[in-house]
Amino acid sequence: MSDHQEQSHPSLASVRKFWEENVCGEHYIGNEVPGTPQYFDRVTKERYRWHYHLPPFLDEVARHRGRVLEIGCGMGIDATELARRGVELTAIDLTEAGISLARKNFARLDLEADLLQGNAEELDFATSTFDAVYSFGVLHHTSSTEQAISEVHRVLKPGGTAYLMLYSKHSLNHWVHQALGKGYETSKDPEDDAPVSRCYSKRDLGRLLQSFSSVHLRKRYLFGAGYRPLAYLVPSQLNDLVGRVLGWHWLVVAVKSR
Numbered sequence: 001m002s003d004h005q006e007q008s009h010p011s012l013a014s015v016r017k018f019w020e021e022n023v024c025g026e027h028y029i030g031n032e033v034p035g036t037p038q039y040f041d042r043v044t045k046e047r048y049r050w051h052y053h054l055p056p057f058l059d060e061v062a063r064h065r066g067r068v069l070e071i072g073c074g075m076g077i078d079a080t081e082l083a084r085r086g087v088e089l090t091a092i093d094l095t096e097a098g099i100s101l102a103r104k105n106f107a108r109l110d111l112e113a114d115l116l117q118g119n120a121e122e123l124d125f126a127t128s129t130f131d132a133v134y135s136f137g138v139l140h141h142t143s144s145t146e147q148a149i150s151e152v153h154r155v156l157k158p159g160g161t162a163y164l165m166l167y168s169k170h171s172l173n174h175w176v177h178q179a180l181g182k183g184y185e186t187s188k189d190p191e192d193d194a195p196v197s198r199c200y201s202k203r204d205l206g207r208l209l210q211s212f213s214s215v216h217l218r219k220r221y222l223f224g225a226g227y228r229p230l231a232y233l234v235p236s237q238l239n240d241l242v243g244r245v246l247g248w249h250w251l252v253v254a255v256k257s258r
């Protein structure tokens, strides 16, 4: 990603168009028919095999009592995991494609949540509505990440907590992608990549999240999605250890003041 891309603010229409055509998670699987039980089962299995750090993060979110909002749920794999853990969930996504798949996934598992099409930058909820907000790999892809963070802060109740995953600038994955000139979100031509994928240093996140009274940061996930054969050869303990320094995923826990 060039500095230009880091700073650009693509239109929301171009962000939506990309994610309507590239539903997150489909890259894990081959030729399963979208929306079938086999399709959801395969995406779910591959997702948590690959994102080893995600189930404990979902456990942290699920420990919250009260209402939780997921922003950018895509086809709703994490949303179903939160609902399974007993969370009272509202989940939104910018795309019709993501929400309609998420509804199918919830229906087949007989789980419940409010699943709505919506925009992170203009949340259709009153101030101080949610006890927690969860958003994994979303806010760095929207037109204005600052505006989306300000909305997350607004809809949280005083003392509420945001659980976010944002991309890390000082990471193996970022350096490799920069060196090779490859896009982050598609194996197709880099020109066909997501309109924006911002990456953050610790200092950048301090600035971005300054409205919160406390911010806790962890790095995880050494290898991005394109390294599968190599990553499976690296012992998981080593993967985790190095990922804590050079990982691609910042796991953010940010608390709104009381």
Ligand SMILES: C[S@@+](CC[C@H](N)C(=O)[O-])C[C@H]1O[C@@H](n2cnc3c(N)ncnc32)[C@H](O)[C@@H]1O
Residues within 6 Å of the ligand: 015, 016, 019, 020, 024, 025, 071, 072, 073, 074, 075, 092, 093, 094, 095, 098, 118, 119, 120, 121, 135, 136, 137, 138, 141, 142, 143
């Ligand atoms: C990389 S995918 C992540 C999806 C899901 N969280 C996951 O981890 O599989 C990014 C998602 O963010 C959604 N998104 C991007 N900008 C958004 C916005 N402004 N409001 C709501 N959703 C947005 C996209 O539609 C897409 O589903």
